[in-house]
Amino acid sequence: MGRDGYVPLFETKRAKGRIIYRFFSASIFVGIVLIWVYRASHIPSSRDDGRLGWIGMLGAELWFGLYWVLTQSQRWNRIYRYTFKDRLSQRYENELPGVDIFVCTADPIIEPPMVVINTVLSVMAYEYPSEKLSVYLSDDGGSDLTFYALLEASRFSKHWIPYCKKYKAEPRSPAAYFVSDPDQCDANHAKHLASIKKLYEDMERRIETAMKLGRISEEVKLEHKGFSQWDSYSSRRDHDTILQLLIDGRDPNSKDIKGCTLPTLVYLAREKRPQHHHNFKAGAMNALIRVSSEISNGPIILNVDCDMYSNNSDSIRDALCFFMDDEKGHEVAFVQFPQNFHNITKNDLYGSLLRVIGEVEFPGLDGHGGPFYIGTGCFHRRDTLCGRKFSSKARIEWKHKNDRKTAKIVDDLEESLKGLASCTYEKNTQWGNEMGLKYGCPVEDVITGLSIQCQGWKSVYFNPPRMGFLGIAATTLDQSLVQHKRWSEGDLQILLSKYSPAWYGLGRIHPGLLLGYLTYCLWAPNCLATLYYAIIPSLYLLRGMPLFPQVSCPWFLPFVYVVAVKYIYSFGEFLWSGGTALGWWNEQRIWLYKRTSSYLFAFVDTILRLLGFSDTGFIISAKVSEQEVSQRYEQEMMEFGSSSPMVTILSSLAMLNLFCFVGLVKKVVMTQVGIRVYETMALQILLCGVLVAINLPLYNAIFLRKDNGKMPSSVTFKSVSFALFACTCFTYLY
Ligand SMILES: O=c1ccn([C@@H]2O[C@H](COP(=O)(O)OP(=O)(O)O[C@H]3O[C@H](CO)[C@@H](O)[C@H](O)[C@H]3O)[C@@H](O)[C@H]2O)c(=O)[nH]1
Ligand SMILES: [Mn+2]
Numbered sequence: 001m002g003r004d005g006y007v008p009l010f011e012t013k014r015a016k017g018r019i020i021y022r023f024f025s026a027s028i029f030v031g032i033v034l035i036w037v038y039r040a041s042h043i044p045s046s047r048d049d050g051r052l053g054w055i056g057m058l059g060a061e062l063w064f065g066l067y068w069v070l071t072q073s074q075r076w077n078r079i080y081r082y083t084f085k086d087r088l089s090q091r092y093e094n095e096l097p098g099v100d101i102f103v104c105t106a107d108p109i110i111e112p113p114m115v116v117i118n119t120v121l122s123v124m125a126y127e128y129p130s131e132k133l134s135v136y137l138s139d140d141g142g143s144d145l146t147f148y149a150l151l152e153a154s155r156f157s158k159h160w161i162p163y164c165k166k167y168k169a170e171p172r173s174p175a176a177y178f179v180s181d182p183d184q185c186d187a188n189h190a191k192h193l194a195s196i197k198k199l200y201e202d203m204e205r206r207i208e209t210a211m212k213l214g215r216i217s218e219e220v221k222l223e224h225k226g227f228s229q230w231d232s233y234s235s236r237r238d239h240d241t242i243l244q245l246l247i248d249g250r251d252p253n254s255k256d257i258k259g260c261t262l263p264t265l266v267y268l269a270r271e272k273r274p275q276h277h278h279n280f281k282a283g284a285m286n287a288l289i290r291v292s293s294e295i296s297n298g299p300i301i302l303n304v305d306c307d308m309y310s311n312n313s314d315s316i317r318d319a320l321c322f323f324m325d326d327e328k329g330h331e332v333a334f335v336q337f338p339q340n341f342h343n344i345t346k347n348d349l350y351g352s353l354l355r356v357i358g359e360v361e362f363p364g365l366d367g368h369g370g371p372f373y374i375g376t377g378c379f380h381r382r383d384t385l386c387g388r389k390f391s392s393k394a395r396i397e398w399k400h401k402n403d404r405k406t407a408k409i410v411d412d413l414e415e416s417l418k419g420l421a422s423c424t425y426e427k428n429t430q431w432g433n434e435m436g437l438k439y440g441c442p443v444e445d446v447i448t449g450l451s452i453q454c455q456g457w458k459s460v461y462f463n464p465p466r467m468g469f470l471g472i473a474a475t476t477l478d479q480s481l482v483q484h485k486r487w488s489e490g491d492l493q494i495l496l497s498k499y500s501p502a503w504y505g506l507g508r509i510h511p512g513l514l515l516g517y518l519t520y521c522l523w524a525p526n527c528l529a530t531l532y533y534a535i536i537p538s539l540y541l542l543r544g545m546p547l548f549p550q551v552s553c554p555w556f557l558p559f560v561y562v563v564a565v566k567y568i569y570s571f572g573e574f575l576w577s578g579g580t581a582l583g584w585w586n587e588q589r590i591w592l593y594k595r596t597s598s599y600l601f602a603f604v605d606t607i608l609r610l611l612g613f614s615d616t617g618f619i620i621s622a623k624v625s626e627q628e629v630s631q632r633y634e635q636e637m638m639e640f641g642s643s644s645p646m647v648t649i650l651s652s653l654a655m656l657n658l659f660c661f662v663g664l665v666k667k668v669v670m671t672q673v674g675i676r677v678y679e680t681m682a683l684q685i686l687l688c689g690v691l692v693a694i695n696l697p698l699y700n701a702i703f704l705r706k707d708n709g710k711m712p713s714s715v716t717f718k719s720v721s722f723a724l725f726a727c728t729c730f731t732y733l734y
Helices: 020-041 049-076 086-095 114-122 145-167 176-177 187-213 227-232 282-293 317-321 353-366 410-421 444-452 477-496 511-521 526-543 556-576 581-610 627-634 644-671 674-694 696-702 713-733
Strands: 010-014 077-083 099-105 131-140 244-248 264-269 298-307 332-336 376-380 459-462 467-473
Touching: 020 049, 020 556, 049 353, 049 511, 049 526, 077 317, 086 317, 099 114, 099 282, 114 131, 114 145, 114 176, 114 187, 114 298, 131 145, 131 282, 145 187, 145 227, 145 244, 145 264, 176 187, 227 244, 244 410, 264 282, 282 298, 282 410, 282 444, 298 317, 317 332, 317 376, 332 444, 332 644, 353 459, 353 511, 353 556, 444 459, 444 477, 444 511, 477 511, 477 581, 477 644, 526 581, 526 644, 526 674, 526 713, 556 581, 556 674, 581 644, 581 674, 644 674, 644 696, 644 713, 674 696
Parallel strands: 099 131, 099 298, 131 264, 332 459
Antiparallel strands: 010 077, 244 264, 298 376, 332 376
């Protein structure tokens, strides 16, 4: 116990070995500087061949080096958080604040209602007083199928919540719970389990039947008056606000089968009109903030994507340990949990888990004032989300925060609140700007978090041993690349926006955090240096022209040191973060693929947007895939199968490197220059060789595979032609 009886509700520990790390990092930096010196002092004179290529290498290495410096900010001061939930209960059990949970969905086909309601049920069943819990589903798809599923879920919750609380079930998404093979239980429990499973399966069957039919049958429509709101509905882009309080927690009649209060459950499809921009998820969240403020007005808001179910029924209490801490709680604006996924395979083929970000880099950001807001698995204080500035004096009185708005008749309430979710409500207001989530950026989350931090608030990264939330990761290469394009494009837009960390953040956030933001904002421009490094040295190799120092030259050492040590460290870091060796190798591949395709497209699109040629969109990530595709995913076979321009670029690069490598081997075999080539171009051979090795799955997909995930022949044709063309031009014409 500290002074004045202060008992901290959480503890922060610094990572061990920071000093050693800093020395190590400095030694790499010396290596990088030596590389720069070598490049700058050995530029071929203008008469020599290769001057341009050399200067390009200098540019690329300057970029890589400076970017590496940025990434150090995230390793400089890592911290880890631990909570004391028992102390929270002892002190505050009767004053726990209301928590409003926002779940966003946008399309019943891409995001199946069964996925959505599993998430909803998991958050309704938190280990938290139900009367203080309200769950809001925002449906940008405006789908009566999703509404129907939610109606079914509201009935099922009456059985599910008491079941979870009685048996301390984990996780509380029914689908995940049933496949998790619930621990051996006594006969009574087993009986109960079987009966609840049957209820769930019956519900699932009814929902699937409606999904197959593609509409709600007349019979079902009679079950709830809410369906009548679809009478005036013309399409998902053109409809009135639809608002339904499916469970009103204040209603004495809404009880579960044990007679306990149920959490409030609300369905909202905000108004949509074709002539109004709806601002994607940010618009949905802002509508939810307003509507919920008139229903439950919980001072804490949890936001999850519709596929991110709660995997840990204590997460609310964990988050409250930060918000309610007497000494530090008043500084905390949001508590971010990592994004984890339940469908990651052992070696994480597409690097979806972003393992090192979650285990190393975010704790590093936390050491500088807090992680970014990443859109899901994040607890916010309502007032900061609504734009309140930080003041060191203002403390929250949680007790007074618990007053709920006076009860109104549900029908009247629904009608009176619809205006809050209308298309015109935000006109001439600060919503989307000073209030709520920010508009105009495909990563509304990151830019919103940044602006909150710029107002003086801190955030907290919390990564408990039992993961807080689990979602669905991309299962095809194309999906993963498209998602990263959206992210990197959004991050680059932040750099160019009013809230740019580079100027707006300067002086407002910790310099380390600023560098951390820059690392992400500069994802997209990475494409240039990476493309250069993946193409030019290989082409020079084909022509027999060295771009790196010879093995016997002292300048060879800094290159070897930086490359070897950097990669050995990265390998160690990946294993330490819980990955496998093959997982690391996969990560290197996806690193290359993202940088040469997603980032390139994001970069080009951002420039086009600046010039006024394109508009930002939001391609929703798929949450279901065909059985065949998921089988290949389970077997960790890369899914090419789509002839998108991104895949074409990857395949062209892979072919180009293959041709260069084969050309080299041919030369060595036919002319017996082997040893000499090795002596003069060892690093270039290594680079090209690694590029070929990392692309093995791609060659396999072109030349050997027969399944539908193989490379489409049109892509093969285009990429082979391109690579041949590039190699020929470079060898004979340049
Ligand atoms: O017009 C829209 C578009 C999307 N969404 C919802 O936004 C969420 C995220 O969309 P998803 O396609 O799954 O994108 P991800 O890339 O997986 O999402 C990450 O990145 C997004 C920003 O690009 C954030 O909004 C997310 O919270 C974050 O998890 C989903 O629940 C969607 O239903 C809407 O509500 N309305
Ligand atoms: Mn998602």
